[in-house]
Amino acid sequence: MITSKDLEHIGWLARLELSEKDKEEYAPKLNPVLDYFSELDEVDTEGVEPAYHVLQLSNVFREDEVNTKCSLDQEEALSNAPNKQDGFFKAPRMM
Amino acid sequence: MYDNPDGVMIGLEVHVQLNKLKTKVFCGCATDYHNDPPNSHVCPVCLGLPGSLPVINKKAVEAAIKIGLALNCKVEEHTQFYRKNYYYPDLPKGFQITQYDFPISSGGYVMIEGEDGELRVGITRAHMEEDPGRLVHEGTIDKSKYTLIDYNRSGMALIEIVSDPDMRSPKEARRYLDKLRNIIEYLDVFDGNLEGAMRVDANISIMGGQRAEIKNISSHKGAERALLYEIVRQKNVLRRGGVVVQETRHFDEAREITLSMRTKEEAHDYRYFPEPDLVPLKISGWAPAIKETLPELPDARRMRFVEQYGIMDDHAKALTSELKLAIFYEDVAKKAEPKIAAVWICDVLKGELNYRDLNIDSFKKEHMLSVLELLAGKKITEDGAVEIIRTLLDKGGSPEEIIREKGLVIVEGDIVETSALEAIRENQQAVADYRAGKEKALNSLVGAVMKKTKGGADARTVREVLVGKLG
Ligand SMILES: [Zn+2]
Numbered sequence: 354m355i356t357s358k359d360l361e362h363i364g365w366l367a368r369l370e371l372s373e374k375d376k377e378e379y380a381p382k383l384n385p386v387l388d389y390f391s392e393l394d395e396v397d398t399e400g401v402e403p404a405y406h407v408l409q410l411s412n413v414f415r416e417d418e419v420n421t422k423c424s425l426d427q428e429e430a431l432s433n434a435p436n437k438q439d440g441f442f443k444a445p446r447m448m
Numbered sequence: 449m450y451d452n453p454d455g456v457m458i459g460l461e462v463h464v465q466l467n468k469l470k471t472k473v474f475c476g477c478a479t480d481y482h483n484d485p486p487n488s489h490v491c492p493v494c495l496g497l498p499g500s501l502p503v504i505n506k507k508a509v510e511a512a513i514k515i516g517l518a519l520n521c522k523v524e525e526h527t528q529f530y531r532k533n534y535y536y537p538d539l540p541k542g543f544q545i546t547q548y549d550f551p552i553s554s555g556g557y558v559m560i561e562g563e564d565g566e567l568r569v570g571i572t573r574a575h576m577e578e579d580p581g582r583l584v585h586e587g588t589i590d591k592s593k594y595t596l597i598d599y600n601r602s603g604m605a606l607i608e609i610v611s612d613p614d615m616r617s618p619k620e621a622r623r624y625l626d627k628l629r630n631i632i633e634y635l636d637v638f639d640g641n642l643e644g645a646m647r648v649d650a651n652i653s654i655m656g657g658q659r660a661e662i663k664n665i666s667s668h669k670g671a672e673r674a675l676l677y678e679i680v681r682q683k684n685v686l687r688r689g690g691v692v693v694q695e696t697r698h699f700d701e702a703r704e705i706t707l708s709m710r711t712k713e714e715a716h717d718y719r720y721f722p723e724p725d726l727v728p729l730k731i732s733g734w735a736p737a738i739k740e741t742l743p744e745l746p747d748a749r750r751m752r753f754v755e756q757y758g759i760m761d762d763h764a765k766a767l768t769s770e771l772k773l774a775i776f777y778e779d780v781a782k783k784a785e786p787k788i789a790a791v792w793i794c795d796v797l798k799g800e801l802n803y804r805d806l807n808i809d810s811f812k813k814e815h816m817l818s819v820l821e822l823l824a825g826k827k828i829t830e831d832g833a834v835e836i837i838r839t840l841l842d843k844g845g846s847p848e849e850i851i852r853e854k855g856l857v858i859v860e861g862d863i864v865e866t867s868a869l870e871a872i873r874e875n876q877q878a879v880a881d882y883r884a885g886k887e888k889a890l891n892s893l894v895g896a897v898m899k900k901t902k903g904g905a906d907a908r909t910v911r912e913v914l915v916g917k918l919g
Contacts, residue, residue: 366535366717405528405550405728406528406728407724410727411727411728411730412730413503414505415476415506417508420471420476423475423477423491424476424489425492430490430495439596441596442596443594443596443597444594445594445595446593447536447537447595
């Protein structure tokens with residue numbers, strides 16, 4: 354069961370401020386999601402090797418060569434930023 | 449035996465930036481951003497834009513294996529990446545790509561000089577991860593309203609080297625850091641002089657209590673100071689009957705204190721899960737071939753210097769403590785008497801460099817060789833040689849010019865003779881005093897001769913000549 358205290362903590366991890374009303378609304382919505390995952394726990398995985406990746410692939414590399422085709426200049430890099438200053442992205446301070 | 453009275457246990461997490469690679473770890477952005485404007489070495493991958501995909505740099509993996517092997521680690525059969533989730537402006541994706549339970553290498557050790565002889569410091573693991581961006585705060589971190597972000601550093605390849613809690617004093621921690629930096633510099637995978645090349649977090653507990661993690665340490669000296677402060681703080685907590693709590697603390701370099709960061713994040717809050725955009729690596733098979741290419745490491749070189757050049761172990765240790773210094777010595781020792789070269793480089797040149805906060809790049813090998821040659825040919829005195837080294841560091845020029853300008857050439861015997869006779873004639877009072885048994889009066893006569901020869905005479909010879917004439 355997700356409590357209002359859990360919600361507060363989850364909200365803090367995502368740096369979201371939740372009002373009491375938000376918490377009342379979200380708790381009942383998140384609990385069914387958790388229940389859904391608990392269904393997965395019921396699958397018998399005895400003797401099954403854990404999978405770390407869905408693809409049966411390993412060792413995909415690139416050489417250490419500069420690729421300017423993908424690079425962005427400062428103006429492009431900042432073009433979507435709502436706040437910028439002197440070539441920097443600007444964000445609220447976070448502690 | 450060092451009995452560790454406060455039960456100090458220190459473990460260090462060192463982040464080494466692979467800044468000698470041409471590109472970042474998961475994208476083709478160039479790594480030479482250090483003198484460039486912010487956000488000018490970026491692409492969709494290192495800005496975390498939607499739809500971009502990371503591909504790992506093969507050279508970064510090779511460098512990670514090199515470091516693992518040099519730290520006596522085992523290179524793992526299966527290694528893979530994870531997402532460490534936390535929300536902070538230096539991470540544009542909201543997570544950092546790092547390693548978790550399958551690090552690329554683990555289970556090694558480094559030998560350092562401990563409080564009571566050789567100390568083996570265990571290496572828990574050395575894993576790969578990406579560097580976050582750089583945050584710039586307007587004013588101080590606790591007063592500024594905004595954070596400015598430069599993602600040029602974002603996605604640089606890092607190796608995080610985690611030690612076992614084997615160090616028992618801040619001094620041992622500093623020696624471990626010096627040794628680690630030295631070993632990694634030998635591997636030619638990073639330039640330790642670039643900003644942010646090596647960053648340290650320190651874990652410390654006393655008397656078997658909980659540990660504090662200290663962040664924001666920017667130098668080896670800083671690590672030692674932060675740990676010294678932390679021991680005093682934890683002792684004070686215990687003395688007042690309190691309990692040391694496990695927490696993250698921030699080192700305030702200017703005030704030399706650590707401050708609680710009151711973080712609400714715990715390990716499980718990072719919600720590590722396998723990075724779906726990167727496939728696992730099976731590269732333990734590369735290790736034997738890479739091992740063949742490892743250069744001679746500091747400890748091996750130190751032993752070879754003692755054997756090959758017959759120099760003292762202390763000198764060999766000092767000379768191999770920096771790769772550039774070791775190369776400098778070896779080049780000089782090939783053309784000069786190796787033992788004398790070791791004495792002059794370790795005991796004189798190194799001291800003069802340290803005093804001026806310079807490194808060996810500031811002194812030319814050819815100059816060291818000519819100074820040693822002049823000494824061997826008895827053309828200059830030892831004091832003269834020191835004077836030449838100092839002048840070269842302070843004003844530049846060449847040894848020959850300096851000798852000429854300062855008159856440092858050893859004065860020939862007949863000039864000493866003439867100067868001695870003059871000094872005796874001009875200082876009758878001192879002569880009388882000396883003859884009356886006042887030994888000290890000789891000093892003023894020696895001084896007078898030295899003055900006449902502009903310091904170019906050897907003081908002991910002058911003394912002998914004077915005694916001979918007065919006797
Ligand atoms: Zn990039």
